[in-house]
Amino acid sequence: MSSRIPYIASNTFREAVRDRVLYNLIAFAVLMCGAAILVGQISIGIERLVVINLGLTAVSLFGVVIAIFIGIGLVSKEIEKRTLYTVLSRPVQRWEFIVGKFFGLAGTLVVNTFFMAIAVFLALLYVSQRFQAADLWVLAALYFIILQFLIITALALFFSSFSSPLLSAVFAFSLFVIGSFAEDLRGFAAMAQGATRWLATGAAYLVPNFSSLNVISSVAHGQAVAARLIASETAYAIVYAAMALCGAVLIFERRNLK
Amino acid sequence: MAAIEILGLTKTYQVGFWRKRPKCALRPLHLNVEEGEIFGFLGPNGAGKTTTLKLLMGLVYPTAGSARILGCEVNDPRMKAQIGFLPEQPYFYDYLTATELLTYYAQLSGMAARDRERQVSEVLGRVGLPDVGGMQLRKFSKGMLQRVGIAQAILHNPRLLFFDEPMSGLDPIGRRDVRDLMEELKNAGKTVFFSTHILSDAEALCDRVAIIHQGELRGVGAVADLTSSVESKVEVIWRGNSVPANVKTLAANCHVTGETVRAVVPETSQEVLIDALRRDRLRIVSVTPIRTSLEEYFVQKLKPSEAAAGVRS
Numbered sequence A: 001m002s003s004r005i006p007y008i009a010s011n012t013f014r015e016a017v018r019d020r021v022l023y024n025l026i027a028f029a030v031l032m033c034g035a036a037i038l039v040g041q042i043s044i045g046i047e048r049l050v051v052i053n054l055g056l057t058a059v060s061l062f063g064v065v066i067a068i069f070i071g072i073g074l075v076s077k078e079i080e081k082r083t084l085y086t087v088l089s090r091p092v093q094r095w096e097f098i099v100g101k102f103f104g105l106a107g108t109l110v111v112n113t114f115f116m117a118i119a120v121f122l123a124l125l126y127v128s129q130r131f132q133a134a135d136l137w138v139l140a141a142l143y144f145i146i147l148q149f150l151i152i153t154a155l156a157l158f159f160s161s162f163s164s165p166l167l168s169a170v171f172a173f174s175l176f177v178i179g180s181f182a183e184d185l186r187g188f189a190a191m192a193q194g195a196t197r198w199l200a201t202g203a204a205y206l207v208p209n210f211s212s213l214n215v216i217s218s219v220a221h222g223q224a225v226a227a228r229l230i231a232s233e234t235a236y237a238i239v240y241a242a243m244a245l246c247g248a249v250l251i252f253e254r255r256n257l258k
Numbered sequence B: 001m002a003a004i005e006i007l008g009l010t011k012t013y014q015v016g017f018w019r020k021r022p023k024c025a026l027r028p029l030h031l032n033v034e035e036g037e038i039f040g041f042l043g044p045n046g047a048g049k050t051t052t053l054k055l056l057m058g059l060v061y062p063t064a065g066s067a068r069i070l071g072c073e074v075n076d077p078r079m080k081a082q083i084g085f086l087p088e089q090p091y092f093y094d095y096l097t098a099t100e101l102l103t104y105y106a107q108l109s110g111m112a113a114r115d116r117e118r119q120v121s122e123v124l125g126r127v128g129l130p131d132v133g134g135m136q137l138r139k140f141s142k143g144m145l146q147r148v149g150i151a152q153a154i155l156h157n158p159r160l161l162f163f164d165e166p167m168s169g170l171d172p173i174g175r176r177d178v179r180d181l182m183e184e185l186k187n188a189g190k191t192v193f194f195s196t197h198i199l200s201d202a203e204a205l206c207d208r209v210a211i212i213h214q215g216e217l218r219g220v221g222a223v224a225d226l227t228s229s230v231e232s233k234v235e236v237i238w239r240g241n242s243v244p245a246n247v248k249t250l251a252a253n254c255h256v257t258g259e260t261v262r263a264v265v266p267e268t269s270q271e272v273l274i275d276a277l278r279r280d281r282l283r284i285v286s287v288t289p290i291r292t293s294l295e296e297y298f299v300q301k302l303k304p305s306e307a308a309a310g311v312r313s
Helices: A005-018 A021-042 A047-071 A073-080 A083-088 A094-128 A133-160 A165-180 A182-191 A194-206 A216-220 A227-254 B049-056 B098-108 B113-126 B142-154 B172-187 B199-205 B223-228 B245-250 B267-279 B294-301 B304-310
Strands: B002-015 B021-034 B038-042 B064-069 B083-086 B160-164 B191-196 B208-213 B216-222 B233-239 B254-257 B260-266 B284-290
Touching: A005 A021, A005 A094, A005 B098, A021 A047, A021 A094, A047 A073, A047 A094, A047 A133, A047 A165, A047 A216, A073 A083, A073 A094, A073 A133, A073 A165, A083 A094, A094 A133, A094 A227, A133 A165, A133 A216, A133 A227, A165 A182, A182 A194, B002 B049, B002 B191, B021 B049, B021 B064, B021 B191, B021 B208, B021 B216, B038 B049, B038 B199, B049 B064, B049 B160, B049 B191, B083 B142, B098 B113, B098 B142, B113 B142, B142 B160, B142 B172, B172 B191, B172 B199, B191 B199, B199 B294, B208 B223, B208 B294, B216 B223, B216 B294, B223 B294, B233 B267, B245 B267, B260 B267, B267 B284
Parallel strands: B038 B191, B038 B208, B083 B160, B160 B191
Antiparallel strands: B002 B021, B002 B064, B208 B216, B233 B260, B233 B284, B254 B260
16 A cells, blocks of 8 residues: 555544544434433334344444545545645645545544444443344444445545536435345346346446345344355445546546646 | 756646637747746736646646656656645645644655654744644634745755745735745755746746746746846936927926926937937936836736736736
């Protein structure tokens, strides 16, 4: 790894922290406290299921919103404010800048997820009084959520390398929604005929498959996550994020910074 | 070896949304800047100065032509470790303190960890901000940000400095400090390439200047050589309260003030005017040569209406 990438990444992380991005943790903590107390009163026998479902879905949504809304500004804001000029006039390659920004935001999301995970486990402890062996699979679900964040962050960076922040947000959020139904899209493609089949199959494999990265429901029911699935989804997320980053770099390398 | 070699650098932008049309920001520019000199790049607003600097920094790509800086291609990281750049009206990460910002730039410049702290503190003192290193940049005034901009440009002790409008936003003391700093840099053997439309600064500092207008190079050379090409003038003052008719034909612009008359005429008309005044038995008070300034050369190279709009002296 280039020696300059960690510096750009740590500065990106510092920007997120100083811009009070981690304040979302307060809202999340309040949500989890409220959910734990409320669920304890209205749910009988399914408190754990409700808390895990609610908690992990909230972790995912909070993170996706942060990934998109910070990710889309990572490049465009630097160009607009011209802070990029004094960075790129140093021995910093454009690809190093993109990759550094990616790792900086990914690091922010991992730290954010870590604190949110603590809140989820505390809520879980509150409703069931003790941890169970199956709770370990919550960690696997959190890991899958982080893999989703890596893809979304890379996509947000990709879009922000050539379009406006607003359009980038629309594109990235649309892909997140479509990707969450990727399995349904593949099912539809299998049933379709002729050109529609080809188009639907192409679209189904082009959009990120977030539905296979969503194991929240099965984990909430205490089901294990297969090691093979963890390995294949890890490889998928890394390859997809790397391709989106390569696209961002290719576009950014050619861009005139007016 | 020339510090900067510009070989036919050209930039054309495509403007318009539906029907793109070309807009030439820089016509083929050929220019050499020697090592160790202070070189002024002059022109009115929108002349193509910032475009040239962005091309040299690799921030925009040329439509045609090329440039070499310190013998390297424009995007060569080895070269970039040896240059410093101050953009026009710089804006920095305002969530950082001045010390944090400069430390970040020192890291990006590849400066050794053991030197960073000392160098950051030294350079803050050098630009007149020794006590505000711990203050967030969002609390800085425009002039202080300009000083931070200069600090980040000289931080890593570069051989060649590019300053885009370095005096912009500075008060008279700040401008004097920057002029002194540029002199210091030159004395230390550095090359300084700076763009400005403040001609008095360029005249006071530069070994050579280039004048650019509408993306086209209009003149380049030492200030003395350029100004010597402009026709010299003399100021003639004589006793009187009106201008004789035969003198009016020689000096169109005469100003009567109380008991004296003042006229500025080309040096070639000086003897004829003096003879005419003597014939009318008018008493000549003084005949003073007027030093030709860079501004006059600049104005000559531009259309008068445009020069008046873009130039402050």
